[in-house]
Amino acid sequence: MRPSDYVYLAFTSLKEKRGRALGAVLGVTIAVVALSMALGVGESFQQVFVTELQKTLMANSILVTPGSTGTLTDADIAYLKRIPGVADVFGIAISQGRVYTEEGAKGVIIVGIDPRWLPYYLGVSSVRAALAAGDPTPRGLGVLVSYQMWMDTKTGRRLLDVGSTLPVQLPRGKSVTFYVVGLLEETSGFRMGPGVENRYIYMDPEAYFRYIAGGRRSYTFIVVVVGDLQHLDRITEQVRAIAPPGSRVFSPAAMARQMTMFVFALQAFMAVVSAVGMGITAMWIFDSMTISVVQRTKEIGILKALGYTSGDILVLFLMEAAIISAIGAGLGVALSAVAARIVYLPVFSLKLHPSFTPGIALISAGLPFLSDVAAAFIPSKRAAGLNPVEALRYE
Amino acid sequence: MSEDFIVLEDVWKVYGGDSYTVQAVRGVSLRIRRGEFVAIVGPSGSGKSTLMHLIGGLDRPTRGRIVVDGLDITSLRSDRELSRYRNRTIGFVFQMFYLVPRLTALQNVELPLIARGVPKSERRRRAAEALRRVGLAGKEDKFPNQMSGGEQQRVAIARAIVGEPKLLLADEPTGNLDARTSEVIMELFEELNREGMTIVMVTHNLELIWRCHRVAHMRDGRLLGVYTRDRYSELIESFAKGLQGAGGA
Numbered sequence: 076m077r078p079s080d081y082v083y084l085a086f087t088s089l090k091e092k093r094g095r096a097l098g099a100v101l102g103v104t105i106a107v108v109a110l111s112m113a114l115g116v117g118e119s120f121q122q123v124f125v126t127e128l129q130k131t132l133m134a135n136s137i138l139v140t141p142g143s144t145g146t147l148t149d150a151d152i153a154y155l156k157r158i159p160g161v162a163d164v165f166g167i168a169i170s171q172g173r174v175y176t177e178e179g180a181k182g183v184i185i186v187g188i189d190p191r192w193l194p195y196y197l198g199v200s201s202v203r204a205a206l207a208a209g210d211p212t213p214r215g216l217g218v219l220v221s222y223q224m225w226m227d228t229k230t231g232r233r234l235l236d237v238g239s240t241l242p243v244q245l246p247r248g249k250s251v252t253f254y255v256v257g258l259l260e261e262t263s264g265f266r267m268g269p270g271v272e273n274r275y276i277y278m279d280p281e282a283y284f285r286y287i288a289g290g291r292r293s294y295t296f297i298v299v300v301v302g303d304l305q306h307l308d309r310i311t312e313q314v315r316a317i318a319p320p321g322s323r324v325f326s327p328a329a330m331a332r333q334m335t336m337f338v339f340a341l342q343a344f345m346a347v348v349s350a351v352g353m354g355i356t357a358m359w360i361f362d363s364m365t366i367s368v369v370q371r372t373k374e375i376g377i378l379k380a381l382g383y384t385s386g387d388i389l390v391l392f393l394m395e396a397a398i399i400s401a402i403g404a405g406l407g408v409a410l411s412a413v414a415a416r417i418v419y420l421p422v423f424s425l426k427l428h429p430s431f432t433p434g435i436a437l438i439s440a441g442l443p444f445l446s447d448v449a450a451a452f453i454p455s456k457r458a459a460g461l462n463p464v465e466a467l468r469y470e
Numbered sequence: 471m472s473e474d475f476i477v478l479e480d481v482w483k484v485y486g487g488d489s490y491t492v493q494a495v496r497g498v499s500l501r502i503r504r505g506e507f508v509a510i511v512g513p514s515g516s517g518k519s520t521l522m523h524l525i526g527g528l529d530r531p532t533r534g535r536i537v538v539d540g541l542d543i544t545s546l547r548s549d550r551e552l553s554r555y556r557n558r559t560i561g562f563v564f565q566m567f568y569l570v571p572r573l574t575a576l577q578n579v580e581l582p583l584i585a586r587g588v589p590k591s592e593r594r595r596r597a598a599e600a601l602r603r604v605g606l607a608g609k610e611d612k613f614p615n616q617m618s619g620g621e622q623q624r625v626a627i628a629r630a631i632v633g634e635p636k637l638l639l640a641d642e643p644t645g646n647l648d649a650r651t652s653e654v655i656m657e658l659f660e661e662l663n664r665e666g667m668t669i670v671m672v673t674h675n676l677e678l679i680w681r682c683h684r685v686a687h688m689r690d691g692r693l694l695g696v697y698t699r700d701r702y703s704e705l706i707e708s709f710a711k712g713l714q715g716a717g718g719a
Binding site (some may be wrong): 083 | 571
């Protein structure tokens with residue numbers, strides 16, 4: 076028999092029981108989509124979140140933010156430095172301001188940070204490595220500006236250059252004019268959160284306290300750098316004990332761990348949905364094939380009388396399962412490809428779209444396909460092994 | 471009609487296991503010549519159909535030897551060899567037609583050619599030709615449930631002859647048909663036989679034996695005798711007269 080004829084005969088049979096076939100196709104589709112999402116979310120999380128996290132200050136840090144009424148001062152930094160296992164502690168002061176452009180007023184984030192820790196904050200090996208032009212060290216009112224500050228990302232027009240002046244409106248009617256000493260490339264470092272555009276001004280903390288905070292030495296948050304991540308939980312507890320009352324203490328690594336657990340749980344859930352989908356579909360196909368073999372016993376006898384081998388009968392029945400699975404897998408892969416573009420998990424400022432790689436497509440389509448064909452094997456084998464005379468006499 | 475086309479030598483078929491056995495065919499020896507039209511007659515359970523299945527390679531004898539067209543089919547061990555034998559040498563016609571209900575007449579007739587790997591266009595042409603030959607031109611796209619019993623049986627005959635087999639095995643081919651339709655089917659068989667096809671037909675219907683060359687009579691799995699058509703009709707006549715005489719006395 077020609078391979079195309081197996082497909083042709085299998086199709087005629089599927090057409091006859093189209094209700095069952097469509098149900099099975101739907102089951103395979105669900106299983107493929109669920110498996111693809113489970114694999115895609117995991118891979119995407121690994122790529123986008125964990126990998127990015129490694130590059131930022133968050134990876135081996137504990138962050139301390141003040142409570143609603145508290146403040147964080149140099150004294151707190153000094154206390155925190157005494158905790159065993161702490162490699163270093165530094166404060167970051169952040170304030171919001173507005174700049175006026177041709178398109179109107181736009182918000183900016185002014186970050187006062189020790190230049191030593193700026194690479195850590197930006198998620199780069201050194202500031203120079205992230206520098207498009209100018210000097211890597213902010214000093215006085217000389218500041219570094221983020222890519223979105225000096226480049227119009229929509230038009231590609233340069234908005235600022237080294238030496239440009241940059242007037243910024245501060246809260247409570249104050250204003251200050253910076254001058255640009257360095258232009259930064261796009262970096263993957265710390266972000267303020269969803270909805271905040273990445274317009275940052277990085278300046279020396281001493282200048283920040285003097286010109287922005289009005290002489291008040293208060294930090295927006297303190298970063299405790301942990302020497303060995305194995306001691307993260309212990310150090311976090313000690314930071315909690317020492318930090319001013321009402322402070323919030325959290326470690327990005329622990330958050331990542333929780334996030335990983337959440338994603339893992341989501342993956343596990345999707346995998347269970349997929350496994351259930353695969354299992355139900357496989358049982359459906361097994362059941363459908365078993366019924367089909369019984370209903371078509373006489374037909375099997377006829378085919379054998381006409382010269383079809385047992386192998387032909389086996390392949391004919393397996394082909395039915397293969398066609399159902401192939402259609403379901405095809406639909407599932409197409410839906411998964413669409414879903415990978417549309418569906419996302421909001422993770423901080425990131426939109427975590429499930430990955431959809433050829434490998435994921437192959438696994439998520441291949442597993443249900445194989446499980447269905449395997450499920451069809453036993454009834455197909457039974458059909459192939461039927462004695463033609465008994466099959467013809469079957470009522 | 472001189473060459474032995476089918477040779478059966480002491481053929482037995484025993485069913486069952488340790489607790490019971492059924493001897494469906496008991497030591498049948500028979501020779502059928504190429505181009506012969508032979509009827510196998512006998513009461514129900516006499517082993518006629520079993521014998522036909524054995525000749526057709528649908529079943530294997532428990533003992534004995536069957537040679538068809540020079541091929542010892544009892545020596546064929548693999549499923550592939552037996553399937554090939556059924557596909558190339560035999561055409562089956564059954565009482566219940568055994569058409570595949572979801573396939574059209576043309577698709578049903580194509581089936582043996584699909585097993586043989588004949589390309590689609592070629593098998594479509596041959597299937598249409600076979601249907602035309604049995605008088606069903608124009609009914610190619612009809613499904614079995616849209617056809618009469620006689621038409622269904624003619625589709626089955628078209629399916630049996632489409633692969634140009636050397637031997638046609640018919641098991642009660644008119645058993646489900648009225649007298650007029652039976653006549654049409656038998657005329658078709660006669661025509662095929664005149665063209666050189668060897669036909670072995672199992673039947674209850676003694677009216678059909680007039681069209682056969684010889685009649686093999688079976689009872690309880692044994693072959694009681696093989697007679698020419700004329701000799702067999704004489705025997706039946708004298709048997710009938712004997713019955714009448716006994717009734718008159």
